[in-house]
Amino acid sequence: MFDGPEPIYVQIAEHLRRQVLDGALAEGDQVMSTTQYATTYRINPATAAKAFAQLVDEGVIYKQRGVGMFVADGARERLREHRRGAFFTDHLDQVLDEARVLGISPDDLVRYIQQKGAGA
Template sequence: MFDGPEPIYLQIAEHLRRQVLDGTLQPGDHVMSTTQYATTYRINPATAAKAFGLLVDEGVLYKQRGLGMYVSEGARDLLRERRRAAFFTDRLDAVLDEARTLGIGQDELIDHVRKRSAQ
C-alpha cells in the first residue's frame, strides 16, 4: 500500500487525510491505533506514530488519553481550505504560467474549463 517515493509516515498521513476528505472518516471516528496500523500494514509502530503525530499537530486528529486517536471536529473543512489554497498557488498558477507561455488566452482557457465542467 505504501510504495510511493515519499517517506512512509507521509504516505500514511496523506492516506488518512484523503479518508477524512472523502468522508470515509467522519469527525469523532476512532482511528486504528499505531500498533494496529503497524500490524495491518507491516510497518514500524514508530512510523505510524510519526504520521499520527503529524496529523495531531495539523489539527486533523486528536488523542484521548487511554482511548486512542479520533478525527477532529472540522477536520474536513480544515483540510479542504488548506488544499484549496494550495491548489491555486501550487497547481493553477503553474498551469496559467504555462498557458501564457504557449499563447493560450483567457477566453480559450475559460471555454475549456466550461466544456470540461459540463462533462
C-alpha cells in the same frame, strides 16, 4: 500501499488526510491505531506514530486517552481551506504559465473548465 518516494510517515498522514477530505473518515470517527497500522501494513509502529503525531499537531485527529484516535471536529474544513490556498500556488500557477507559453487564451481556459465541470 506506501511505495512513493516520500517517507512512509508522510504517505500515511496524506492517506488519512485524503480519507477525511473524501468523507471516508467523518468527524468523530475512530482512526485505526498505530499498532493496527503497523500490523496491517507491516511497518514500524514508530513510523505510524510519527504520522499520527503530525496529524494531531495539524488538528486533524485527536487522542482520547485509553480509547484511541479520532477525527477532530472541523478537520475536513481545515484541510479543505489549506488545500484550496495551496491549489492555486502549487498547481494552477504552473498551468497558467504553461498556457501563456502555449498561447492558450484565458477564454479558452474558461471554456475548457466549464466543459469539464458540466461533465462532472
